[in-house]
Amino acid sequence: MLTxxxxxxxxxxxxxxxxxxxxxxxxxxxxxxxxxTNPTGQPIPNFANQKDVNGVMAxxxxxxxxxxxxxxxxTDIAFAMLGNGVDAGSVSLNGTxxxxxxxxxxxxxxxxxxxxxxxxxxxxxxGSNHSWNVSGGNGIPSLTGSVKSPNDFSIIQPSANxxxxxxxxxxxxxxxxxxTSKILVQITGVNSxxxxxxxxxxxxxxxxxxxxxxxxxxxxxxxxxxxxxxxNTTSGGKKYYFVSEIVKSVNIKVN
Numbered sequence: 001m002l003t004x005x006x007x008x009x010x011x012x013x014x015x016x017x018x019x020x021x022x023x024x025x026x027x028x029x030x031x032x033x034x035x036x037t038n039p040t041g042q043p044i045p046n047f048a049n050q051k052d053v054n055g056v057m058a059x060x061x062x063x064x065x066x067x068x069x070x071x072x073x074x075t076d077i078a079f080a081m082l083g084n085g086v087d088a089g090s091v092s093l094n095g096t097x098x099x100x101x102x103x104x105x106x107x108x109x110x111x112x113x114x115x116x117x118x119x120x121x122x123x124x125x126x127g128s129n130h131s132w133n134v135s136g137g138n139g140i141p142s143l144t145g146s147v148k149s150p151n152d153f154s155i156i157q158p159s160a161n162x163x164x165x166x167x168x169x170x171x172x173x174x175x176x177x178x179x180t181s182k183i184l185v186q187i188t189g190v191n192s193x194x195x196x197x198x199x200x201x202x203x204x205x206x207x208x209x210x211x212x213x214x215x216x217x218x219x220x221x222x223x224x225x226x227x228x229x230x231x232n233t234t235s236g237g238k239k240y241y242f243v244s245e246i247v248k249s250v251n252i253k254v255n
Contacts, residue, residue, distance in 0.1 A: 045230060057093070
């Protein structure tokens with residue numbers, strides 16, 4: 001029962017965040033994603049510099065450790081944007097249809113859907129397939145594609161709510177390394193718009209945010225460590241990316 005309540009509270013926060021904040025005001029979204037509306041608030045790989053990109057579909061497991069020694073709050077999220085936010089018909093992930101949302105004239109697909117916040121995804125995160133289906137429309141073809149999910153991991157260092165001196169950088173360590181996935185790291189100031197974003201890192205168990213990158217960070221911050229895999233398909237000369245990622249976040253204090 002406690003797990004269901006905490007999941008529901010996290011989903012409510014996500015829905016309220018989507019409903020009340022413009023994308024560019026969302027402090028948990030990296031600046032590199034400014035070209036793509038992303039209401040989940042979770043960092044995802046940036047494909048904007050890839051040639052002929054015309055859509056991104058992401059399956060996300062979000063996990064936040066708030067108190068050391070207590071279980072993390074976890075929930076699964078799905079998000080898709082096709083073209084420049086056109087209505088591409090129905091979009092589903094492993095047979096579950098995503099909600100269709102109109103935000104400022106752009107059509108986004110998402111679970112949880114703000115109009116149906118009780119809808120839950122239940123995905124496996126053990127190398128199994130996350131399979132997408134798009135019916136197509138408005139220049140988007142009918143699409144199918146899949147990507148193997150990454151395996152779960154844990155942040156070993158830093159621990160939740162720890163105080164860290166930026167003089168030595170921020171040393172990050174995680175478990176269960178893999179040669180088949182990549183790592184993304186993001187640090188964001190809780191009370192500021194400061195954010196640093198590092199992607200396509202080797203999944204080798206450690207990364208250090210350089211001291212020079214932390215000069216403007218002070219006080220409470222959120223640290224995200226993301227393990228991800230991705231795949232793409234090409235149709236009509238355009239590429240469509242499928243992402244599967246596990247997001248771990250901890251609150252830290254930088255001084």
